[in-house]
Amino acid sequence: MTMNRRSLLGAAGLALGAPVVTVAQAAEVAQAPHKEALKAPPPPPVTKILAEFIHDSSYDGLPDNVRREGVRSFLNWVGVAIGGSHHETVDIAVSALQPFSGPPQASLFGRTERFDIMNAAFLNGVASHIFDFDDTHLKTIIHPAGPVASAILAHAEMKPVSGKDFLDALVVGIEVECRIGNVVYPNHYDAGWHITGTCGPFGAAAAVSKLMGLSVEQTIYALGLAASQPVGLRESFGSMTKSFNPGRAAANGLFAAILASKGFTSSEKMIEVRRGWAQTISTKQDWSQITEGLGTRYESALNTYKPFACGIVMHPAIDAAIQIRDGEHVKPEDIKSVDLKVHPLVLESTGKTAPKTGLEGKFSIYHAVAVAFVEGAGGEKQFSDRAVKDPRVLALRAKVNPVVTPGVDPAQVDMVVTLNDGRTIHRHIDHAIGSVEKPMTDAQLDAKFRDLADGILPAAQATRVLTLCRSLPDLKDAGEVARAGVQGA
Structure with missing residues (x-):
């Protein structure tokens, strides 16, 4: 069958008599969305600015409150990594990767296996996030410690470093990770990216670059290589893949720094230019979030720790429910309905009505x-x-009615419980426990750590690991924490 000229043009989507579009005109149309961006002033050289900050950082230059929060971040991360170490997700990953691992350079918390540092970083990163119980930078919903601590602890086992140098690298990595997240949040997150997986490689690369003593130029390359390795989509939430993302981010950042240390090059403006990281994966770029107060104001000082093992936007509702249950002595069978006024992000991120796992x-x-x-x-x-299949939970779940309400902040919830006898109980939460405004105490963090380690490490061993975490700045070899946390140590 032959096709005449009219049919051919029709198949190509060209109407006869329509103006002919030249290549130059087509290019002009394609470039139209970028014209406004081109009119804007050029972004500052943030890749270089961050590399210089990483290179120049020192433990002695860290404020006391930042050091303290760095230790708390590390302790919390070790606890959740131990707690998640025998989840089915980690078992599968260990089994899948073990035949391909390189030399046994680094430990896995709560287990006996040893892996090469790349795989160890990945596996500890997965374990630390599988419970969704890790730290949270509330401004961006990044879970900062997972990608950073997983990478540098694996490296520290291969090449020992002092606790002070380790803590400096941890703080620097978290700072870089969160400031880059600030640049693109919330547009980047709203588009569907898992921001811990996309910003995590920067934090890991920054921290490992610091530990390795890379030059400014090498650190620029490491950040550029990290920019080429974003990982994670929000569609993965509720599956094993969500914890894959921070694990992969840790390995990607470690990979980037190691390559850069040997002179593997990258663009020197990989974060900021039009076809670079920030402008490719987000419609919002606020460069001041990197430059303002860098080295004097620390995002890591704003890190928070979860009292509840789930998505952070549900914490106000859990806090309100427990307050009503305990304070008003409400039994589940007495409840007719639970009405919640919530921010849109609650239903967008945690709207699963019938969870099966x-x-x-x-x-x-x-x-x-x-x-x-x-x-x-x-x-x-x-x-x-077990909990999602509990008949009492299933019965009450059907009585929970969240409603997106204008004016309700993501950190808030307004809850009204109607009882079968007609009474109503109201509770409004502005800031849940575990927030910056109502942080978990050291004692609460210690209790969380012990609870997570229970059944995995003997009580005496858990206490030893906790003590090592608390004394991190005084350790001669930070890798001691990893070795103390293996099963049977």
Whole structure:
């Protein structure tokens, strides 16, 4: 069958008699969305600015409150990594990767296997995030420690470093990671990216570059290589892949720094230019979030730690439910309905109405509120496969009614519980426990650590690891923490 000229043009989408579009005109149309960006002043050289900050940082230059929060971030991360070390997700990953691992250079918390540092960074990163119980930088919802600590602790086992140098690298990595996140949040996150996975490689690369003593130029290359390795989509939430993202971010950042240390080059403006990281994966870029107060104001001082093992936007509702349950002595069977006024992000991120697994329950506001009323807690046991199938939780879950309400902040919830006898109980939460405004105490963090280690490490061993974490700045060899945390140590 032959095609005449009219049919051919029609198949090509060209109408006869329509103006002919030249290559130059087509290029002009393609460039139209970028014209406004081209009119804007050029961005500052933030890749170089960050590299110089990383290179020049020192433990002695860190404010006391930043050092303290760095230690708390590390302790919390070690606890969740131990707690998650025997989750099915980690078992699968260990089994899959073990035949391909290089030399046994680094430890896995809570286990006996040893891996090469790239795989160890990945696996500890997965373990530390699988419970969704790790730290949170609330301005961006980044979980900062996972990618950074996983990478530098693996490296520190291969090439020992002091606790002070380790803590400096940890703080620097978290700072870089969170400031880059500030540049693009929330547009980047709203587009569907898992921001811990996309910003995590920068934090890991920065921290490892610091530990390795890379030059400014090498650190620029490391950041450029990290920019080429964003990982993670929000569609993965509720599955094993969510924890894959910070694990992969740790390995990617470590990979970037090691390559850069040997002179593997990158663009020197990989973060800021039009076809670079920030302008490619986000419609918003606020460069001042990197430059303002760099080295004097620390994002790591704003890190927070979860009392509840689930998505952070559900914490106000869990807090309110537990307060009503315990304070008003409300039993689940007495409840007719639970009405919540929430921010849109609550239903967008945690709107699973019928979770089938514990991982899915971590992203269900319905389950979170129901289990908080039934069990009076929101720890890992409340987000298990057992909990999401509990008949009492299932019955109450159907009575939870979240409504997106204008004016409600992501950190807030307004809850009204209607009882079967007609009474109503109201609770409004502005800031849940675990927030910057109501932080977990050291004692609460220690208790969380012990609870996570229970059943994995003997109590005496857990205490030793906790003590090592608390005394991190005084350690001659930071890798001692990793070795102390293996099963049977």
